[in-house]
Amino acid sequence: MKIALLGYGKMGKTIEQIALERGHAIILKVGKNDKNYDLTSADVAIDFSIPDAAVENITRCFEASVPIICGTTGWLDHFEEMVSLCHQKKGAFIYASNFSLGVNLYFELNKKLAQMLKPLDTYAVAIEEIHHLQKLDAPSGTAITLAEDIIANSDTTNWFLKDTTDTIATNGIPITAKREPEVPGTHTVQYTSQVDTIEIKHTAHNRNGFALGAIVAAEWLQNKTGVYTMKDVLGL
Missing domain, CATH: 3.40.50.720 (NAD(P)-binding Rossmann-like Domain)
Known part of the structure; x- marks a missing residue:
């Protein structure tokens, strides 16, 4: 080509x-x-x-x-x-x-996990993304895709960027966006209850x-x- x-x-x-x-x-x-x-x-x-x-x-x-x-x-x-x-x-x-081919498989895993946990109301979901200091947007597009896929496969209706003045929906999915030197991209979806935590994570080692x-x-x-x-x- x-x-x-x-x-x-x-x-x-x-x-x-x-x-x-x-x-x-x-x-x-x-x-x-x-x-x-x-x-x-x-x-x-x-x-x-x-x-x-x-x-x-x-x-x-x-x-x-x-x-x-x-x-x-x-x-x-x-x-x-x-x-x-x-x-x-x-x-x-x-x-x-x-x-990333791995991230797109991760997207499918994220959807399946949301579907599996939908009947349970004991878990609170949150997303964290970490990227390099030069990244212009926050949260990352990948984090937004993860949140939107959870919304489409659960009873959650919205997401919001944590630790900002954005108060769109404090009962939605909080997304934490961190910027650190030389991080190609790390995304974590975490479901937490009083008794345990279920977590799926994708870490890019390079671009x-x-x-x-x-x-x-x-x-x-x-x-x-x-x-x-x-x-x-x-x-x-």
Whole structure:
């Protein structure tokens, strides 16, 4: 594949390394200040940019008929708009809050655990996420996905960021967001009762898992149109 990298920070550089190892070519690298770029020779674009740039990048891919893989979080107020545009332009689009193959298996485990505990009212659920200091959004998109999947599979109706002035719903799922040096991403879902604690946890050791998942998704998306998820890619 000929890949355009939209966003050339740490993730972009890791994607480049793994893409080259898998026999692909990087034909375009777009930094945060690059506005005039040509996508026409790309087979696929992979976007790990910043929230303010993501919508424009996705739109330009649809306009150029280039399939787009997007791992940027923090822009989802415009998600349905991008889905509609994808269908209108007969484009191809995969968004994931986390492209790690392990995390996407973890998402499915999280849903199953929520379903199993739904009949019990003795457990309180909470989520903690830890990321590197450069991460712009809090809570992480992965933590939000975990919370939304719990909500969809339990009687819980909302989530809130803990230790802020946000008082949307103090009876919802509290999400604690921590920022520490050199942490690629750690997510913990914890159910606590008076007698025990049930916990599932995913710890990323480096960025390679995120990059590999994005490239696998890009390979899978070739010659397709429509909006897909990592569940489609993994056949889950």
